[in-house]
Amino acid sequence: MKELVFNVDRNSTLPMYQQVYRYIKAQIISGKIAENSKLPSVRQLAELLQVSRNTTQLGYEQLQAEGYIRSEFKKGYYVQASILELLSISKTTPHTKASSKNIVNPTIDFQAGAVDGINFPLVKWRNLSNKVLKDNLIYQYGENQGDLLLRESLAKYLFQSRGVRATSDQIVIGSTTQQLLTILSILLKKEHTQIAVEDPGYNGARELFSLQSYSVVPIPVNEDGIDITHLEKCNARLVYVTPSHQFPLGITMPINERYNLIEWAEKVNGYIIEDDYDSEFRYKQQPIPSLQSLTNSEHIIYLGTFSKALLPSIRLSYLVLPKEILIRYHQIASLLQQTASTLHQRTIHHFIEKGHWYAHLRKMKTIYKQKMKVLCDTIQMHFKDTVKIIGGSSGIYIVIEVVTKQSEKWLVKEALKNGVKVYPCSPFYMENFPSYPTIQLGFAGLEELEIRKGIEKLADAWLNIE
Template identity: 50%
Template sequence: MRELMIHLNENSPKYKQIYHSIRSLIENKELQPNTKLPSIRQLAEILYVSRNTTLVAYEQLLAEGYIRSEQKRGYFVETFESIDIHTPTLHAEKSISEERKIKVDFRAGSVDQHAFPIKAWRKCVNEVLKEDIVYMYGEQQGDRLLREKIANYLLQSRGIRTSEDSIVIGSSTQQLLMHLSILLKNKYSSIAVENPGYDGARTVFQLCGFQINPIEVRKKGLCMKQLEKIESKLVYITPSHQFPTGVTLPIAERLQLLNWAHSQNGYIIEDDYDSEFRYQQQPIPALLSIQQEARVIYISTFSKAFLPSIRLSYMVLPSELLDQYNQQFATFEQTASSIHQRTMARFMERGHWDSHIRKMRATYKRKMHVLVSSLHLAFGKVIRLIGTQSGLYILIQLQSSVGEEILIQQALEQGVKVYPTSNLYIGYKPEFSILKLGFSNLSIEEIQLGVQLLKKAWT
């Protein structure tokens, strides 16, 4: 090819324009493989540029593999297979469009942004930033001051008598469960879990190689008869506010469960993720508070009651496991932020935590009441509400054969996001679809609007 017309301008270096133009012609297959290109001198004469300009452009194309040089023959378009990159523009536009049209998002797990004590928290952060702890990795079990405050809080609010030495702080419940699973896998090979139950915990156990034994959750919580028939000596349970049904395990079953763990020489992993928010009665005492030497591993988090993004959870280990934990994870650095740990300790020390919990309990109680009453008013007997006395979400079951995915899509078409529960079941699904509606970060007006839109979507 002796002629190669390229339009050049003065806006950028000419060698770059020549390079990009030839590259584009090759990529668009306008210059076919093995096509001979003009020589450096010929191209310079055609484009009225210096030979050095065309030389630099060719050398760049040569370096990137777009052309090849054959001795005494010149430059040729290299043979290579182009890659078809299909940019999902339509899908992206659809996703953006869907996000824009969402009016009410019943997402669980977020917090009320307007009620968050940002000034008190910021003041504590500023104080901590002046401390030496900011420049260190921190203690392996977590900040001692925070562990002291947690121990005091557990005694007052959950009836648990423990010391800071028995508490381990981590970045999340799943991270603590991961470490715990590694620790327990030395002795145990299977674990019983609630069905339905928290799939995040179940995933951790599966990743760690445990055989999963699902135990049905009934009106009184975990079915003890099923538990006693299996070989598992470990059980993961949410007894104070069963996830997701909201059932509270009665005292008779709690004692039975504690006796089971003792007789099996096993352990109960008690996940007490949102015990602060009960609206009809006082918080239920933890399993570990019934028997101080019980074979219970207690786990809780600051994510639900305070703020998910600070990534703070903690567990209380029995003495026999604590020694093993410190030996096995001696070389592991603390996973939670030292700054956030010490800030939370200062926040609790100054009394902000207790006042925050009291305020949020009243706020969420009102929101729960508005959501429940609005749903009853809109749907009447067509729906069944589950878990309306505690927590930061409820379950709604429509007496309809319409599937879960369709109900979610119908709600989305009206600008409302609701969430599935099918992923929480193992081996079976309820007769009618059950959806999850969180309310913590919604205003009263948004809750009422959301229910009206759901009525429009589902009726």
């Protein structure tokens, strides 16, 4: 496929896998590669570009994580049709065509869901995967609840790292947070018609419960996380929260509020869905214990994922169910096929047991801490009091509040004109919108030089404009 042949710059500060990712992405966006087109294999592309397979593999995985391509089992990689439909923003009218000349393909993408793929221990992962491929397990359908060995490893890891008390039987493995929330919505539906959610909060969760015919009740978020006083005033007995790293504001719920939230659940005989999102990456203090670790209460459902610490394409999340909900799960478990890769499940088990997981987390925490510092320092240098940084002590993204008369939409558009893609926070709000526009900036997938350059471009785009 000649459209994929280009000169990889081996002297560039931009990693080669990022060059591959960006080039293919640009070809897809421009329409030079048609929808549903089959892409060369990892090996073929590596030979075409004269780079390592590791480079092309990481490039493909980033494209897949962002939805530009899809992987079909035993067939290979294909361009995702739905992406091209979304990208074909109006070639229909002269007005649209004229305005599109001002929009350039972003050279720096502050995507919150991206990770640092260049530091992923691919050799160790591949060796463990090859070991698993020699096991007869790979030729069988996996357990609906998830691989038993992984559940046993997870039970030990969660207790050591987050204080979560769970047996392997209480753990349910799935591919994504959304898939596991779908299962929960089915298990809880008989006795719950309402669910309280953080406002702002993770829109993927609230939209999923809404699709399952739940009435979604927005609860304001204050400096301590979800406002429990407001929660107590609503009729919901089910709440979805992100107490360790509130999405999207990055707030950590203090210990006294955690006990207050647990007390609320016990009082109303309800459930807390604790999404321990981004809890691995804290840079200024030790993590506060999970809600589940603070009590013997059967009112907490614990939810976690590996995707932010590994690679988005290794799609694997997990639930820890209290006993009553576990009974309901086993009643319908035969209807719930496992969606997580059996190969990935067993590979992660070995990855944990051999100590690679802990070493990887330590390494990435150091790398992300430095990237966070570079991002915050560069913002403060260029914007000073014009921008307020929110959530700058944990996670792999920050939120900035921009003191301006301009709209959030204008900020996003002007950034894109300058070759930078940033993300609006308005989709995360239901009612309690902030006074100034807020923007989400992910940094994990960018090099330090890209972070600095990106913020400089934002300053050029946003400052000194009435």
